[in-house]
Amino acid sequence: MYDLRLTPEQLEFRETVRDFVEREVKPAALNPRRLEPFEKPLLATALDQAAQMGLRTLGLSEEAGGAGADTLTACIVMEELGAGDVDLAAVLAQTSTLAHVLFDRHMKPEQRKRFLAEFVKDDGYHLACTGSDPGAGLGWSYHRPLAESGAMPVAVKQGNDWVIHGTVPFVANATVAKLFAVQAQTGTSGRITLLVPRATPGLTVREPPKAVGEVIRWHHGAGAGLTFKDCRVPGDQVLGEAGLGAALARGVPPLAAVNLGLGRAAFEAAVDYARLRRQGGRNIIEHQAIGTKLADCAIKLELARNMIWKAAWTLDHPGAVADRSVSDLPLHVIARVHTAQAVNEVALLAAECFGAMGVMRDMPLQKYVHDSMVFLHSEDTDGAAKLQIAEAVAGYQRPLAA
Amino acid sequence: MDFSLNEEQRHWQSEARKFSDEELRPRSLERDQIEGGFEPWDWDIIEMGSKLGFRTLAVPKEWGGPGADFVSQALVMAELARGDSAMSKAFSQNWKWSHLIASACTNDQKERFLKPFLADHRYVMGRGITEPNAGSDNRMPPEDDPKAGYRLRAVRDGNDWILNGEKCFIANGSVGSLFFVDARTNPDVNIKQGGTLFMVPKTTPGFRIGKVFNKRGWRFYQNAELIFENARVPHANVVGDVGTGSVKAGKGDTTGGDIFGDLELAANALGVCDDACQMAMGFAKTHQRAGRRLIEHQLVQLRINEMHALTEALRSYVMRVAWQHDRKEHSANAGLVMNWSTDVIQRVTRLNMEIHGAEGCMMSARVDKLVRDAMVWTHLAGDTVQRVKVLRRLDKGLRAVAGANAD
Numbered sequence: 001m002y003d004l005r006l007t008p009e010q011l012e013f014r015e016t017v018r019d020f021v022e023r024e025v026k027p028a029a030l031n032p033r034r035l036e037p038f039e040k041p042l043l044a045t046a047l048d049q050a051a052q053m054g055l056r057t058l059g060l061s062e063e064a065g066g067a068g069a070d071t072l073t074a075c076i077v078m079e080e081l082g083a084g085d086v087d088l089a090a091v092l093a094q095t096s097t098l099a100h101v102l103f104d105r106h107m108k109p110e111q112r113k114r115f116l117a118e119f120v121k122d123d124g125y126h127l128a129c130t131g132s133d134p135g136a137g138l139g140w141s142y143h144r145p146l147a148e149s150g151a152m153p154v155a156v157k158q159g160n161d162w163v164i165h166g167t168v169p170f171v172a173n174a175t176v177a178k179l180f181a182v183q184a185q186t187g188t189s190g191r192i193t194l195l196v197p198r199a200t201p202g203l204t205v206r207e208p209p210k211a212v213g214e215v216i217r218w219h220h221g222a223g224a225g226l227t228f229k230d231c232r233v234p235g236d237q238v239l240g241e242a243g244l245g246a247a248l249a250r251g252v253p254p255l256a257a258v259n260l261g262l263g264r265a266a267f268e269a270a271v272d273y274a275r276l277r278r279q280g281g282r283n284i285i286e287h288q289a290i291g292t293k294l295a296d297c298a299i300k301l302e303l304a305r306n307m308i309w310k311a312a313w314t315l316d317h318p319g320a321v322a323d324r325s326v327s328d329l330p331l332h333v334i335a336r337v338h339t340a341q342a343v344n345e346v347a348l349l350a351a352e353c354f355g356a357m358g359v360m361r362d363m364p365l366q367k368y369v370h371d372s373m374v375f376l377h378s379e380d381t382d383g384a385a386k387l388q389i390a391e392a393v394a395g396y397q398r399p400l401a402a
Numbered sequence: 403m404d405f406s407l408n409e410e411q412r413h414w415q416s417e418a419r420k421f422s423d424e425e426l427r428p429r430s431l432e433r434d435q436i437e438g439g440f441e442p443w444d445w446d447i448i449e450m451g452s453k454l455g456f457r458t459l460a461v462p463k464e465w466g467g468p469g470a471d472f473v474s475q476a477l478v479m480a481e482l483a484r485g486d487s488a489m490s491k492a493f494s495q496n497w498k499w500s501h502l503i504a505s506a507c508t509n510d511q512k513e514r515f516l517k518p519f520l521a522d523h524r525y526v527m528g529r530g531i532t533e534p535n536a537g538s539d540n541r542m543p544p545e546d547d548p549k550a551g552y553r554l555r556a557v558r559d560g561n562d563w564i565l566n567g568e569k570c571f572i573a574n575g576s577v578g579s580l581f582f583v584d585a586r587t588n589p590d591v592n593i594k595q596g597g598t599l600f601m602v603p604k605t606t607p608g609f610r611i612g613k614v615f616n617k618r619g620w621r622f623y624q625n626a627e628l629i630f631e632n633a634r635v636p637h638a639n640v641v642g643d644v645g646t647g648s649v650k651a652g653k654g655d656t657t658g659g660d661i662f663g664d665l666e667l668a669a670n671a672l673g674v675c676d677d678a679c680q681m682a683m684g685f686a687k688t689h690q691r692a693g694r695r696l697i698e699h700q701l702v703q704l705r706i707n708e709m710h711a712l713t714e715a716l717r718s719y720v721m722r723v724a725w726q727h728d729r730k731e732h733s734a735n736a737g738l739v740m741n742w743s744t745d746v747i748q749r750v751t752r753l754n755m756e757i758h759g760a761e762g763c764m765m766s767a768r769v770d771k772l773v774r775d776a777m778v779w780t781h782l783a784g785d786t787v788q789r790v791k792v793l794r795r796l797d798k799g800l801r802a803v804a805g806a807n808a809d
Contacts, residue, residue: 036616037437170763209764212435218765279537280787281544289786348780355537355781356571359618366618366777373773377759383701 004309010073017055017080024049025084032362038211042176042222043088051123055081055092059100059250064112065120066099071250071312075257079305082261083268086371089258090221091126094173097251098127102181102195105247106239111195115179128177129244130168130226153228155184155192160235162194164202164228174205174224181239182228193239202231218374220258252332253312256339259375260304263343266368267297270350273357284353293349300342304335311335329392337385340375347372405721407473414474417454418481425450426485433486434621434771439614440576442488442621445524451493452523456482460497460662462504465516472727475662476669476720483673484680487775488622490673492526494666495573495623499527499582501662506641507601515580515601528574530554530583530602530628531648533567538787540584543592551593554630556585556600561637563587563600565630568612575626576614579604582641583628584648594647601639608633619774661727664736667783668720671743671776675713678754678772682706685758685766696757705753716746737792744784747776 006014025046034040050056059074060066069077074096081089103116119125130153153166164184171180180196180203196203206225209217271294274285284290311331313320320326351358351365358365376382391398407415429447436442451457460475461467470478475497482490496519503516519525531540531552539550554567565585572581581602588596602609612627641648683706686696696702719739726733751772758769782788 038435212767214431214767215761215764216767216770217763218770219763223763278535279539279550280542281547281550287786289790348777351777352780352785355785356532358781359777361616361618369618369777373755373770377755377765382756 006076010076013069013073014076014080016053017077018083020050020053021080021084025081025088029085029088030364035364035367036361038216040087040211042091043085046085047088047091047176048123050081050088050092056095056123056126057099057120058092059096060120061100061104064099064103064116069096070316071253072309072316074250074254075308075312078254078257079261079264082258083265084261086220086258086262087222089261090255091173091176093254093258094128094221094251095126095177097248097254098129098181101129101244101247101250102127102179102239106181106193106244107195110236111239115195119179122178124176125178126173126176126222127179127181128171128173129181129248130171130183153182153184155186155194155233157186158232162192162233162235162238164194164196164231164233166228168226170209170219170223171226172219172221172223174226175208175222180226181244182226183244190241192241193244194233195237195239196231196233200231200233202229203227204229218377220371220374220378249330249332250315252336253308253315255378256304256308256311256332256336259336259339259343259372260301260308262368262371262375263297263301263304263339263346266343266347266350266365266372267294267301269364269368270294270297270353274353290353293353297346297349300346304339304342307331307335307338330389333385333388337382337389340372340378340382344369344372344376407477411471411474411477414459414470415477415481418456418478419484421451421454421456422481422485426482426489430486430489431768431771434488435767436621439616439626440624443577443624444622445577447489447622448492448526449523451482451489456493457496457523457526458500458520459493460500460504461516461520465504465512466520467500472662472665472724473721476665476672476724479666479669480673480676480717480720483670484677485673486622487670487674487772488620490670491620491623491666492574494670496527498662498666499529499580502582502641510638511601511641515603519580522579524577525579526574526577527580527582528572528578530569530572530575530581532569532571534570538785540593541787542791543594548590548592548596552584552586552597553589554583554585555589556587556598556635558587558637559634563635563637563640565600565602565608565633565635567630569628571615571625572628574624575628576611576624581628582648583630587645595645597647598644599641599648600635601641602633602635606633606635617778619771619776619778621774661732661736664740664783665720665723665727667779668716668723668739668743671747671779671783672713672716672720674747674772674775675709675716675750678750679706679709679713681766681769681772682709682754682757702757705757709750709753712746712750716743734792734795737788737795740783741789741792744779747779751776 025043028043028046054067055077057066058069058077062068078089078093081092103112153164153168155162155164164182178198182194182196184192184194186192204227206227208224211217274290274294275283277284280287314326314331321328347368351369354365357363360366387398425447433442433444448457455468456478458467459470459478461469463469479490479494482493503512533552533554536552540552543551554565554569556563556565583600583602584597585600586596587598590596608631610629612629615625617625686702686706689696691699723735723739726735755769755773758766
């Protein structure tokens with residue numbers, strides 16, 4: 001059985017969000033006054049509007065007050081948002097995924113009772129998680145890197161409370177989150193995940209990275225570092241002993257879909273321009289060089305979407321791996337790596353169609369190119385991700401680094 | 403075969419390297435990150451370099467310039483670009499027009515323009531050809547569309563010409579003292595017959611600067627709109643003859659200005675690639691992943707190998723073309739090396755970015771700057787028209803690609 005038809009609900013989601021992006025997001029995101037400076041503040045108004053439309057709680061179950069969208073539906077929606085503004089989309093994708101992971105899967109009933117109502121009610125309530133796959137971002141070697149000491153905050157038990165110390169260099173959504181799921185080390189090898197509301201004394205959200213300076217912001221969304229100093233969390237805010245693990249894989253395809261949306265926006269801009277721009281005695285779409293560039297863009301985007309949807313669908317149907325309908329490779333990682341490369345190529349090709357206009361800061365093309373470069377280095381590096389795929393392909397575990 | 407440099411060439415190379423290391427590189431990122439189109443510009447840098455001879459490098463010795471040969475020019479451009487690609491271009495842009503004045507202008511024009519250019523450390527030049535609806539069409543006008551190409555109109559009025567229209571993206575536009583402007587003296591025929599090249603000083607009545615463009619790369623370098631509202635230009639400022647198109651006016655492919663342009667972008671790219679190689683190696687030797695220095699990892703080793711191989715191949719090609727120019731052998735190589743430098747600079751700056759990677763969701767700003775600067779090549783040096791145009795030199799009988807060479 002193979003069926004790519006979307007449900008009426010999915011089609012309606014797509015139309016609604018596409019319309020919202022055209023009306024509300026693009027005019028703000030692509031305003032030359034926002035495009036020209038290095039610093040591009042988060043589109044706060046559009047973020048609130050998107051939340052009111054239910055996009056913040058997209059992945060949260062219907063019983064809990066969300067839209068109950070599965071991973072595939074989230075991808076369809078996030079592609080549309082990404083076509084408007086990647087930062088806005090990345091924030092919503094993160095909160096939506098974590099809403100499902102935290103409230104629907106990991107919280108104990110009394111925790112849900114305490115945090116859910118406010119989360120659903122408050123359109124400005126976003127979520128963040130400090131956890132990461134051990135070794136992510138460090139895999140330059142064919143050897144698995146050792147966890148670096150001090151890379152994770154430490155939690156020490158005092159009576160019924162846990163006291164957290166340490167720093168996390170970067171947490172997606174940190175500047176907008178009202179609730180953090182914080183992973184900490186206990187003792188030598190133990191781990192714990194704690195729910196830490198933003199107002200908890202001892203938790204500081206650091207100044208977010210800047211777009212200028214010797215080193216510059218290289219991520220999408222609204223991230224920043226966290227510092228914990230004598231941060232006391234009551235024992236009833238323990239989310240679990242293990243990490244959030246496998247559930248977080250659900251967040252990967254929607255972020256790849258944000259990346260895809262940005263590529264589509266660049267492509268659509270190039271198609272519109274190629275129809276209008278006249279050089280060499282005809283509209284440039286009629287020149288072989290431009291025609292094949294646009295065809296290459298279409299090919300790359302279609303293939304990326306195939307892979308993202310397949311990875312999303314597989315996460316929604318884990319039985320399909322068990323019965324060998326789809327492969328057991330980390331499809332979400334393949335989708336992310338492939339999309340980042342493909343969309344970067346698309347953005348560059350699209351910019352080339354614009355000639356000098358492709359590098360002008362009051363035009364969107366140069367921003368699409370920049371955004372696509374950032375995606376190449378998101379989550380973990382390309383090399384690290386490929387080594388993870390290589391392990392799965394070979395059924396081999398890299399040894400720990402010496 | 404002999405790859406050694408003579409004493410004069412080594413002198414210019416080491417002077418440029420010193421200036422680049424001591425004055426350009428330390429200011430490079432700071433100027434790049436200043437917001438705005440005009441604001442990253444800094445006259446102090448131009449004055450300092452001018453005093454060392456870098457603004458007037460290509461002016462012949464008989465007119466009081468350094469008269470450096472093409473090999474020296476290529477060496478200097480690469481060294482300056484290693485410090486800052488956009489600053490290097492702000493200097494070499496003047497050489498293009500020094501070449502043109504020297505080879506195509508009358509003695510009277512040389513007296514009036516070359517002398518003040520030599521005398522004033524802030525005198526820079528540019529060329530105005532591109533218009534909002536005329537980019538590629540200026541480079542390769544379609545045979546079947548005589549209206550294609552620039553539209554800026556020039557009408558004779560006694561001893562003057564009256565110019566009306568506008569140019570965009572013009573190099574040194576916001577800071578130039580003299581512009582070479584392509585205008586239509588006959589709007590009914592193609593630009594090869596109806597186009598004329600004028601020298602327009604910035605003080606020309608009816609001439610003004612419009613918008614200054616704010617770009618992703620080459621932020622120090624200035625590109626602006628030139629606006630002509632009944633601008634009055636004396637007939638004595640026509641380069642060559644009226645109605646011959648700018649190439650013929652500048653005596654076709656034989657002018658230094660035309661020959662220099664292709665070499666310029668390739669030599670500048672070489673400097674950027676040198677910088678990227680140096681940065682990548684420095685980073686790989688001093689940073690660790692998984693308990694080992696980056697340089698000990700295969701992924702990094704393979705990238706560094708590719709960066710160096712491409713950079714050294716580009717160096718060989720650039721120097722060969724410069725050497726050919728000095729021997730007055732003009733071939734398709736100048737165009738080909740310019741086109742190929744686009745591919746090399748993109749690839750090498752990207753490999754540098756991959757080696758640096760994102761450190762905790764932060765990126766080295768200079769690594770990003772090199773990638774942004776490299777993007778400028780895609781429309782200046784490696785776009786379809788620039789690549790197809792070379793076919794004319796590879797096969798002189800090819801009518802389909804015959805067009806005015808207008809940059």
